[in-house]
Amino acid sequence: MGEDKREKLKEFYFQIKECMECELGKTRTNFVFGSGNYGAEIVFIGEAPGRNEDLQGKPFVGQAGKILDELLLSIGFNRSEIFIANVLKCRPPENRDPKIEEINICKKYLFKQIEIIDPKIICTMGKYSTQLILSTDTGITKLRGKVFRVNKRTVLPINHPAAALYTPSRFEILREDFRRIKMILDSYENQETVEDLSAGLLSDSDSGIKTGKGNAVSTEPDLQKSKNEQLGLF
Numbered sequence: 609m610g611e612d613k614r615e616k617l618k619e620f621y622f623q624i625k626e627c628m629e630c631e632l633g634k635t636r637t638n639f640v641f642g643s644g645n646y647g648a649e650i651v652f653i654g655e656a657p658g659r660n661e662d663l664q665g666k667p668f669v670g671q672a673g674k675i676l677d678e679l680l681l682s683i684g685f686n687r688s689e690i691f692i693a694n695v696l697k698c699r700p701p702e703n704r705d706p707k708i709e710e711i712n713i714c715k716k717y718l719f720k721q722i723e724i725i726d727p728k729i730i731c732t733m734g735k736y737s738t739q740l741i742l743s744t745d746t747g748i749t750k751l752r753g754k755v756f757r758v759n760k761r762t763v764l765p766i767n768h769p770a771a772a773l774y775t776p777s778r779f780e781i782l783r784e785d786f787r788r789i790k791m792i793l794d795s796y797e798n799q800e801t802v803e804d805l806s807a808g809l810l811s812d813s814d815s816g817i818k819t820g821k822g823n824a825v826s827t828e829p830d831l832q833k834s835k836n837e838q839l840g841l842f
């Protein structure tokens with residue numbers, strides 16, 4: 609099964625690495641597919657490659673990557689145990705925000721990666737990946753720290769590690785979120801249900817967000833279905 613996933617991911621990489629479907633294909637130095645363990649139980653999703661990522665063709669290799677490594681280490685993980693990818697595979701010039709049309713073209717690649725790896729948990733880092741996977745326009749501030757279900761996967765939105773570069777107090781919030789990630793991963797190993805551990809936190813979503821059931825959130829976030837067709841289907 610593991611080798612099968614590896615072969616499928618490799619094959620997929622060769623299929624899409626020359627992609628020119630949006631304008632970012634013309635300005636990139638390197639296509640950044642993502643990296644890590646093809647059999648990972650948890651996939652982290654960021655926004656788009658930055659300057660260093662574009663130069664090296666790997667995700668999270670700059671300062672934000674160092675913060676991510678530190679946070680992973682704080683829960684006893686390293687990169688070889690997880691998979692990291694971005695919403696966009698090519699760098700937006702001058703690190704500008706991704707455009708909605710770029711996301712809508714590129715998202716199929718991310719969804720395919722998730723389908724192949726088939727993780728139990730998806731950790732979305734920052735606004736763009738969170739809104740894409742949860743099919744919502746709600747801001748990250750309202751979603752971070754909560755636990756969602758999308759197509760039977762557990763989705764944990766957290767702030768983007770780059771946020772801690774400019775606001776050190778956010779590092780503590782990230783550490784707290786990583787402790788929650790570890791708790792949920794452990795729950796799978798102990799065959800407990802996420803609901804048991806997430807009482808008061810869990811929301812439920814199939815394609816888009818619905819009101820939770822059972823141990824639903826007590827402070828229901830103001831979630832709206834996205835009007836921009838960013839469907840979190842995979």
Ligand code: SF4
Nearest residue numbers: 627630633697698714
């Ligand atoms: S950002 Fe995505 S859709 Fe655009 S050229 Fe790169 S791989 Fe293709």
